[in-house]
Amino acid sequence: MTPQYKTSDLFNDMQSWRHDFHRHPELGFEEHRTSAKVAELLTGFGVEVHAGVGGTGVVGVLRKGASNKSLALRADMDALPIEEATNLPHRSQTSGKMHACGHDGHTATLLGAAAYLAQSSDFDGTVYFFFQPAEEHGRGALAMMDDGLFERFPTDAVYGMHNMPSIPQGNFATRTGPMMACEDNFEIVIEGKGTHAAMPHMGIDPIVLGSELVLSLQSIVSRTVNPIEKAVVSVTEFITDGSRNILPSQVTIRGDVRAFDQAIQDQIKEAMNARVAGVCATQGATYTFSYSHEFVATVNTAEETERAADIAEGIVGEARVNREGGIVMGSEDFGHMLRHKPGCFFFLGNDKPGEQTIGLHSPQFDFNDELLTVGADFWVSLVESELK
Ligand SMILES: [Zn+2]
Ligand SMILES: [Zn+2]
Structure with missing residues (x-):
């Protein structure tokens, strides 16, 4: 046979x-x-x-x-x-x-x-x-x-x-x-101000900011990238230094981006940076943003x-x-x-x-x-x- x-x-x-x-x-x-x-x-x-x-x-x-x-x-x-x-x-x-x-x-x-x-x-x-x-x-x-x-x-x-x-x-x-597709990776660290969970007004809560940001990142593909193009933005990690009754001072968000075109990758990176800056500005938090190209x-x-x-x-x-x-x-x-x-x-x-x-x-x-x-x-x- x-x-x-x-x-x-x-x-x-x-x-x-x-x-x-x-x-x-x-x-x-x-x-x-x-x-x-x-x-x-x-x-x-x-x-x-x-x-x-x-x-x-x-x-x-x-x-x-x-x-x-x-x-x-x-x-x-x-x-x-x-x-x-x-x-x-x-x-x-x-x-x-x-x-x-x-x-x-x-x-x-x-x-x-x-x-x-x-x-x-x-x-x-x-x-x-x-x-x-x-x-x-x-x-x-x-x-x-x-x-x-x-x-x-x-x-x-x-x-x-x-x-x-x-x-x-x-x-x-x-x-x-x-x-x-290409694979890019990103890491966003939001620096807030840790405080007692019962006194949120004394700090800057990076969990709330980070959560807003995760949702905002979902709109990059649907509202920034041309729908004819193909792209994926995935948040894969959300790490805080908080505890049961402590609001954290820091949140680290990591994830993965896929696309087929360098111009789209650049557009996603820029859109991500603008969203991080915008969200952090609402509460006076600071941040670092890094973005790397892993596969073309x-x-x-x-x-x-x-x-x-x-x-x-x-x-x-x-x-x-x-x-x-x-x-x-x-x-x-x-x-x-x-x-x-x-x-x-x-x-x-x-x-x-x-x-x-x-x-x-x-x-x-x-x-x-x-x-x-x-x-x-x-x-x-x-x-x-x-x-x-
Ligand atoms: Zn393999
Ligand atoms: Zn293989």
Whole structure:
């Protein structure tokens, strides 16, 4: 029943690498065992290896023929600080850490493609295999780029893949333009004046001001941002130093902003600052406001995305490739690479037929091994087509 893929003969290897990575999860920038294994396997395939790129990152370089065309394929290697709650034979052997985002599968899939391409003579040019650390932090792509990734490995374009629950197994979803949102974080500290709970007139109550502010922040998306645009403002923490009969002197409010466009991010930041200033002024409180950019939006370029979707159709058929799909408010640090190079990020459906969806970052999550050959075939076909 299983369709024959170009990389079918590598299925058992990819699965055993994947299960090995799954048993030994490592957090961002600590992927020492994982990157050593990646480097060792690549070397065994005959791929030139550059280790220690941006910390624990590894780059494989495979040249065939005389063409100076090139492309880069990227996989992420890090795990999450989650206690695995499965009974799988390959479950995590490290307490408090697990591959709950499927990066074990992304790494094994790209290794399978490297193994295949090293043996193949069906392309002319250079393939760079980027094995990236620390995607979950949103720091790994930048660390590799700060370490000269695109100067040392000057690729024409860059492609990335992530498995995705809620999409049927092996179906592709991608789109031209914005696909995944940015993530910004903010922190507002309101300094009031603490006092006895029975004598509020003696102080400045930062809880009342903070509560007004939380409600006011809800109107940024609905009343400041153009309704045609997409944005989210979420308050995630509200911390005070008050107690049962003591009005606090300070409130700390933290939260998270998602959007697809830098201008919208700037607009939200400005609107937030104006609301904090306005609310605090009503009672004479002071405040500090800080706003940081954690992830940039992931924005696909048109030509690369169209061609990637054509390749996907060649593997799984037109009905299983969604060219207008994949848009999510989640974030992905591959966006940093797409700011510098044309390319495409796409999702590969992870849901097994007839089974309930288990979301990314869930303690029950496991990468679907059926994607190993589909994903590796996609990488192989992309290389053979782009580097004809
Ligand atoms: Zn994740
Ligand atoms: Zn992930």
